[in-house]
Amino acid sequence: MEARHLRYALALAEHAHFGRAAGALGIAQPPLSKQIADLEREVGARLFDRTRRGVFPTAAGTAFLARARRALDEIAAASVDAARAARGETGRLRLGFIASALLEPLPDVLCRFGRERPDVQLELHEMATSCSTSVLVAGDLDVAITLGPPQGVGVERLVSVPIGHDHLIAVVSSSHPYAGQPSVSVEQLRRQPLIVASGEDEPAVITGLRALLGKDSPALSGATVARDVHTIIGLAACGMGVGLGPSRMLSAPRAGTWFCEVAPRTPLPDLVLSFAAQDRSPALNAFLDVIRKNCPDVGVALDHRLGTRGGAHRGGRH
Amino acid sequence: MEARHLRYALALAEHAHFGRAAGALGIAQPPLSKQIADLEREVGARLFDRTRRGVFPTAAGTAFLARARRALDEIAAASVDAARAARGETGRLRLGFIASALLEPLPDVLCRFGRERPDVQLELHEMATSCSTSVLVAGDLDVAITLGPPQGVGVERLVSVPIGHDHLIAVVSSSHPYAGQPSVSVEQLRRQPLIVASGEDEPAVITGLRALLGKDSPALSGATVARDVHTIIGLAACGMGVGLGPSRMLSAPRAGTWFCEVAPRTPLPDLVLSFAAQDRSPALNAFLDVIRKNCPDVGVALDHRLGTRGGAHRGGRH
DNA sequence: TCCCGGCGATATCTCCGGAGTATCGCGGAT
DNA sequence: ATCCGCGATACTCCGGAGATATCGCCGGGA
Numbered sequence: 001m002e003a004r005h006l007r008y009a010l011a012l013a014e015h016a017h018f019g020r021a022a023g024a025l026g027i028a029q030p031p032l033s034k035q036i037a038d039l040e041r042e043v044g045a046r047l048f049d050r051t052r053r054g055v056f057p058t059a060a061g062t063a064f065l066a067r068a069r070r071a072l073d074e075i076a077a078a079s080v081d082a083a084r085a086a087r088g089e090t091g092r093l094r095l096g097f098i099a100s101a102l103l104e105p106l107p108d109v110l111c112r113f114g115r116e117r118p119d120v121q122l123e124l125h126e127m128a129t130s131c132s133t134s135v136l137v138a139g140d141l142d143v144a145i146t147l148g149p150p151q152g153v154g155v156e157r158l159v160s161v162p163i164g165h166d167h168l169i170a171v172v173s174s175s176h177p178y179a180g181q182p183s184v185s186v187e188q189l190r191r192q193p194l195i196v197a198s199g200e201d202e203p204a205v206i207t208g209l210r211a212l213l214g215k216d217s218p219a220l221s222g223a224t225v226a227r228d229v230h231t232i233i234g235l236a237a238c239g240m241g242v243g244l245g246p247s248r249m250l251s252a253p254r255a256g257t258w259f260c261e262v263a264p265r266t267p268l269p270d271l272v273l274s275f276a277a278q279d280r281s282p283a284l285n286a287f288l289d290v291i292r293k294n295c296p297d298v299g300v301a302l303d304h305r306l307g308t309r310g311g312a313h314r315g316g317r318h
Numbered sequence: 319m320e321a322r323h324l325r326y327a328l329a330l331a332e333h334a335h336f337g338r339a340a341g342a343l344g345i346a347q348p349p350l351s352k353q354i355a356d357l358e359r360e361v362g363a364r365l366f367d368r369t370r371r372g373v374f375p376t377a378a379g380t381a382f383l384a385r386a387r388r389a390l391d392e393i394a395a396a397s398v399d400a401a402r403a404a405r406g407e408t409g410r411l412r413l414g415f416i417a418s419a420l421l422e423p424l425p426d427v428l429c430r431f432g433r434e435r436p437d438v439q440l441e442l443h444e445m446a447t448s449c450s451t452s453v454l455v456a457g458d459l460d461v462a463i464t465l466g467p468p469q470g471v472g473v474e475r476l477v478s479v480p481i482g483h484d485h486l487i488a489v490v491s492s493s494h495p496y497a498g499q500p501s502v503s504v505e506q507l508r509r510q511p512l513i514v515a516s517g518e519d520e521p522a523v524i525t526g527l528r529a530l531l532g533k534d535s536p537a538l539s540g541a542t543v544a545r546d547v548h549t550i551i552g553l554a555a556c557g558m559g560v561g562l563g564p565s566r567m568l569s570a571p572r573a574g575t576w577f578c579e580v581a582p583r584t585p586l587p588d589l590v591l592s593f594a595a596q597d598r599s600p601a602l603n604a605f606l607d608v609i610r611k612n613c614p615d616v617g618v619a620l621d622h623r624l625g626t627r628g629g630a631h632r633g634g635r636h
Numbered sequence: 637t638c639c640c641g642g643c644g645a646t647a648t649c650t651c652c653g654g655a656g657t658a659t660c661g662c663g664g665a666t
Numbered sequence: 667a668t669c670c671g672c673g674a675t676a677c678t679c680c681g682g683a684g685a686t687a688t689c690g691c692c693g694g695g696a
Binding site for chain 2: 671672673674675676
C-alpha cells in the first residue's frame with residue numbers, strides 16, 4: 001500500500017463523489033476508481049458504498065480512514081521534524097565542561113542558547129578535562145569546554161579553539177589578614193594554608209602552582225584539595241585559608257570574600273572549546289553560532305579552524 | 319512522498335548499509351540510493367551520514383525515522399482495523415427496542431453478542447415502536463425490536479421478521495385475592511383496578527385490550543397507565559391492582575408477585591426485529607448471526623427474507 | 637413508456653518513473 | 667602500487683499510474 005492510496009481514499013470520503021474527488025486530486029475519474037478498487041482488494045474489504053446519492057465509507061472504510069488520516073499526518077510531520085532538526089531547532093546537545101566554566105562563559109552562553117533554541121535538549125555533564133576529551137572522542141559528547149587543549153588518543157579528530165585567557169588569583173575571607181590587599185606575593189602564599197584544585201582533575205593548574213611556589217613546596221603539599229572552584233571559594237570564605245584559582249572566579253562575587261591578584265602574574269591554561277571535526281550535529285552548529293555571537297574573536301578563530309582543518313562549512317544547505 | 323520512501327529509509331537505518339538494505343528490500347542498490355537521494359531532496363535535509371564504517375542517520379534522519387515508523391504502523395493498522403470492522407469484530411451497533419424486550423429476548427441475545435463481539439460498541443435505546451421505526455428509516459438506528467411490524471413512511475426499505483409470539487397475562491401482588499389462581503376471567507378483570515401500558519407508546523396492546531374488555535370499558539378508561547412493563551409489574555407488586563402485559567413478563571419472576579393467564583387467551587402483536595434492507599453494517603450481520611444461533615426458526619425466516627427481498631447475502635466475501 | 641443525463645466501471649493506450657545492469661570514483665587495506 | 671568494498675552515476679527497460687473513450691446502470695422527466 002502506498003501513501004497515494006490513503007490520499008485518494010481521504011479525498012473520496014471528503015467529496016463523496018468520484019468525479020469531484022478526482023478533480024480535487026488533479027487526476028481523472030477512472031484512475032481514482034481503479035486505485036480505490038485496488039485498495040479495497042488489498043485490504044480485503046469494501047471501503048465505500050457507491051449509492052445514487054453519493055459515495056460513503058462503510059464501517060470498514062470509516063476505520064480505515066481514521067488510520068489513514070493519522071498516517072498522512074505522521075508523514076507530513078516527518079518532513080517538518082526532519083527539517084527542524086536539520087536547522088538545529090530540535091535535537092540534543094551533550095556538553096561536557098569543567099566546573100569553573102560555570103563561572104564565566106557558560107551562564108551567558110547557555111542562557112542565550114536556551115533562548116534561541118528552546119527545543120534543543122541540553123545535556124550538561126560536569127567533568128574533568130581529561131574525561132571530557134575521551135568521552136568526546138568516543139562520540140558520547142557533542143562539545144566540551146576544557147582547561148587547556150585536549151590531549152590523548154583521537155585528539156587529531158577534534159577541533160579546538162581557546163575561548164578565554166586566564167591567570168591565577170587568590171580568594172580569602174573578608175576577615176582574613178590579606179583582605180583589602182590588591183595582590184598577594186608568593187612569600188605571603190607560603191605563610192598561609194592554601195586551598196587548591198585537585199591535581200587529578202585539573203593537572204594543568206597544579207603544574208602552574210608548582211612552578212610558582214617551587215616543586216615540593218610544603219605549602220602546596222599541605223594544601224587543602226577541593227574538586228572545583230566553587231568549593232575553593234566556599235572554603236576560603238569560611239576562613240580555611242587562601243584559595244587559589246582562575247581569574248574567572250571574579251565573575252562570581254560572593255559576600256564575605258576578597259579576591260586579589262597573585263604576584264607575579266601567573267598565566268593558567270586557556271579555557272578551550274572542542275568538538276569532533278566531523279559529524280557536527282545541527283544543534284552543535286547552532287551552539288557554535290551562539291559562541292560566535294557571544295565573542296566575535298572566538299568566532300573568527302572558529303571559522304579559521306573549520307576552514308583549514310576540514311569539515312564542511314556551516315550545515316544547512318546541501 | 320510515498321510509503322516506499324519510508325520503508326526504504328527504515329531498511330537503510332536498520333542495515334546501515336545500502337547494499338544489504340537493498341537486498342533486504344528485494345531491490346538492487348542503485349534504486350535504493352536514488353530513492354534515498356530523492357527523499358533527502360524532498361525533505362530538504364541530509365538524512366543519512368555515509369561513512370566508511372557504515373550509513374548512520376543524522377539528527378534530521380533520526381527525527382524523520384521516528385515519524386516514519388509511526389506512519390507505517392498506522393498504515394499497517396489501517397488494513398487490520400478495516401478488515402476487523404468488515405468482519406464485524408469492531409464498530410458500532412445502535413439498537414432500538416421496546417422496554418418489554420428487556421424481559422425476554424434481549425438478555426440472552428445481548429449477553430451472547432457481547433461475548434462474541436466484545437469490541438463492538440453497543441448503543442441501546444429504549445423507545446416506543448413508532449419511534450424505533452422512524453429512527454430506523456432515518457438511518458439513526460441499525461436494528462430495532464418493536465411490537466408488531468413497523469408502519470409508516472419508508473417501511474418498504476426495512477426487513478422485518480417476527481422473533482416471538484405473545485399473549486396477554488396478568489400480574490398481581492401475592493397478597494391479592496387473585497393470587498394463586500391459574501387464570502383470571504374478563505369478569506374478574508372488570509371488577510379490579512387495572513394497570514396497563516400507555517396507549518401512545520404501544521398502541522397495539524391497548525387495541526387488544528379494548529377488544530377483550532369492550533370499547534370504552536370503564537375498567538380500561540380508569541386504569542393506571544404505565545410507560546413500560548417493569549413499571550406495571552412494580553405497581554402490581556405494590557397491590558395497586560391487576561397488571562396486564564405480555565407473557566414475556568413470565569421470564570422476569572419477582573418475589574411478591576403472582577402471574578396468571580387471562581381467559582380467554584388474547585394474542586398480542588408479535589415482537590418484531592427490523593433493520594434496513596440495504597446498508598447492513600458488518601456489526602449488524604454479526605448481530606443477526608447471534609439471532610440465528612439463538613433461535614433457529616427465526617434464523618430461517620431471516621434467511622428467507624434476505625433471500626427474497628433483495629440485499630446481498632451475508633457480508634464478508636467481496 | 638421512452639428518453640436523457642449523471643455516475644461509476646471498464647477497455648485501451650501513453651508515458652513517466654522505479655528498478656535493473658554496467659560502470660565510475662573514492663578511500664582504506666594489503 | 668594494487669586491490670577491493672561501497673555508494674553514486676548513466677543508461678535502459680518495463681510495469682503501472684493516468685488519460686481518453688465508452689459502457690452499463692439507474693433515476694427523473696416529458
